[in-house]
Amino acid sequence: MSRTDIRNHPKFENVYISGPLENAKMYTKNLTPGQNVYGEKLVEYKGIEFREWDPYRSKLAALISENPITNFLSPDAKFLYLGAGSGTTISHLSDIAENGLIYGVEFAERSIRQLIQNTSNRKNIIPILGDARFPESYAKSIYTGIDCIYQDVAQPNQAHIAIANSNYYLKKEGMAIVALKSQSIDSVSKPEKVYKNEKEILEAGGYKLVESINIHKYAANHLILIIKRNIT
Ligand SMILES: C[S@@+](CC[C@H](N)C(=O)[O-])C[C@H]1O[C@@H](n2cnc3c(N)ncnc32)[C@H](O)[C@@H]1O
Structure with a gap:
């Protein structure tokens, strides 16, 4: 040390x-x-x-390193983390949300086993074996309103997943942080075109873009969107 x-x-x-x-x-x-x-x-x-x-190992750290205007973290907040992996970023979120709660959804059995092993001493993480494409399938495991959704799933339909989960779980004034990986959505088109299309899907789904932060410096072909329900 x-x-x-x-x-x-x-x-x-x-x-x-x-x-x-x-x-x-x-x-x-x-x-x-x-x-x-x-x-x-x-x-x-x-x-x-x-x-x-390390921002090169965690997109959430990369986002914070890029100095976003929006503050989406709070020690008391309840988070829904989609694509929890084996525990890298969610463990830091657990340090941050020391009085809050984080539901970590992951669909790969091997990763969730590691996640449980790696974070079993952290009382504010609830690991959930589930598929983020079907938010209703893990509704029984989520028993509080969600202040913030953090999504990092390597899937083709990332905007649709964000909308489905936000519609289902996010508090009215809550925020979603969506890490878009253009290569997983469309490996042929230019990343800018892919991002534009995902933004349009989110807007058509009733969400407004609060901030858009490029983290290419830390993670190739990744953009992070901060979105809110469009309730005006
Ligand atoms: C980039 S990794 C996540 C890394 C993690 N967020 C971190 O920073 O520590 C993406 C994760 O999303 C998971 N994933 C992909 N599609 C999913 C889905 N539909 N539902 C749940 N998890 C999914 C993968 O198994 C993988 O563990």
């Missing part, structure tokens, strides 16, 4: 940084001290243990 100077992120509560803001290293405070989840570095500062959060 090494030492470094760590301070609060100027905008996102429970996110921490070291170094100059424009080129900062990011961290979350470890909810389960002494344990790392996927080999990430543990760093101690003033008696607190932090987990390094």
Whole structure:
């Protein structure tokens, strides 16, 4: 374990940084001290243990590194995480939402087994073996309203999945963060064309685009959309 100077992120509560803001290293405070989840570095500062959060390994970290205007994180929020994988990003969200709850939906049995193994000590993660294309199929496992949906599924119909889940679970004023991977939607067309089409589907589905953030610097062919219900 090494030492470094760590301070609060100027905008996102429970996110921490070291170094100059424009080129900062990011961290979350470890909810389960002494344990790392996927080999990430543990760093101690003033008696607190932090987990390094690498934007090249986590699209949520990449999004925060790109300084979005919208603040979508809160320590008390209830999240629905679609495409939870084996626990990399969801474990950092668990550090951030220390008083909240995260339902993690994943359809690959191998990944969900690893997710359970990697995060069993984290009481605010509820792993769900489910298919994000069919939100009603996991309704029995989700027993609170959702403040924020985070979606990172490598699927062709990403906008439709976001709409279906948001219609089903998202609170009226809630937000959805949708990581679009153009290659999974259409590997032939130019990413810009794919993104435009997905945005149009979301708008036609009753959602407005709050922000659109390109994270190509960290993850090739990925754009992150922040959307809300269009209720005006
Ligand atoms: C890019 S990986 C997710 C990585 C994870 N978000 C992280 O940062 O730690 C995409 C995940 O979505 C899952 N996935 C793809 N389609 C899905 C679906 N229809 N329902 C649930 N999970 C799905 C895959 O099995 C895979 O684990």
